[in-house]
Amino acid sequence: MGVNSGIMASKGKYIATINNDAEADQDWIANLVWIIDSDPDIGCCASKMLRFYERDIIDSAGIVVFQNGMHTTGVPMIRIQASMVSQEEVFGACAGAALYKKEMLDEIGYFDNSYFAYFEDVDLSFRMHLFGWKCIYVHEAVVYHMHSATSQQASPFKIFYLERNKLWNMLEIFSFKNAYHANSLHEY
Numbered sequence: 001m002g003v004n005s006g007i008m009a010s011k012g013k014y015i016a017t018i019n020n021d022a023e024a025d026q027d028w029i030a031n032l033v034w035i036i037d038s039d040p041d042i043g044c045c046a047s048k049m050l051r052f053y054e055r056d057i058i059d060s061a062g063i064v065v066f067q068n069g070m071h072t073t074g075v076p077m078i079r080i081q082a083s084m085v086s087q088e089e090v091f092g093a094c095a096g097a098a099l100y101k102k103e104m105l106d107e108i109g110y111f112d113n114s115y116f117a118y119f120e121d122v123d124l125s126f127r128m129h130l131f132g133w134k135c136i137y138v139h140e141a142v143v144y145h146m147h148s149a150t151s152q153q154a155s156p157f158k159i160f161y162l163e164r165n166k167l168w169n170m171l172e173i174f175s176f177k178n179a180y181h182a183n184s185l186h187e188y
Contacts, residue, residue: 021052028047
């Protein structure tokens with residue numbers, strides 16, 4: 001994965017990820033850095049990703065595993081309903097537009113190359129929590145995303161990797177050895 005090569009070569013304090021089909025607002029990075037610097041336990045920040053052509057529709061506001069205290073399907077999902085709260089803790093960040101502390105990535109490991117595409121950010125989010133880091137959604141950090149512009153909405157490529165990686169993720173995270181840790185994440 002090219003992102004991991006960039007992370008390994010980086011000498012900076014932060015790693016910003018943004019999809020090739022996304023356009024960042026001019027204050028995107030500044031808004032993320034301001035929040036990530038506010039608490040040493042914050043390992044990453046999630047952006048407010050809006051649809052590129054329908055800018056009033058949220059494409060992602062972080063990742064959730066549980067909603068309203070209820071277990072959904074066990075499959076982590078993109079959070080598409082965001083409150084108007086400026087910042088709030090979420091389970092994880094969609095790597096399509098996120099900021100990570102390099103210190104955290106060095107500690108927990110980088111993106112798992114075996115995922116190739118889709119759900120690698122979910123895997124990273126679980127590891128982040130297991131190591132005690134947290135993620136904050138930043139309402140003011142706006143990115144406009146051309147949803148599925150690269151892989152196309154229902155392409156065989158996208159369907160294969162989404163479904164395969166969804167299963168890999170569930171098997172890895174919700175295995176017996178991790179069941180205790182997964183149950184402790186009920187607030188997300």
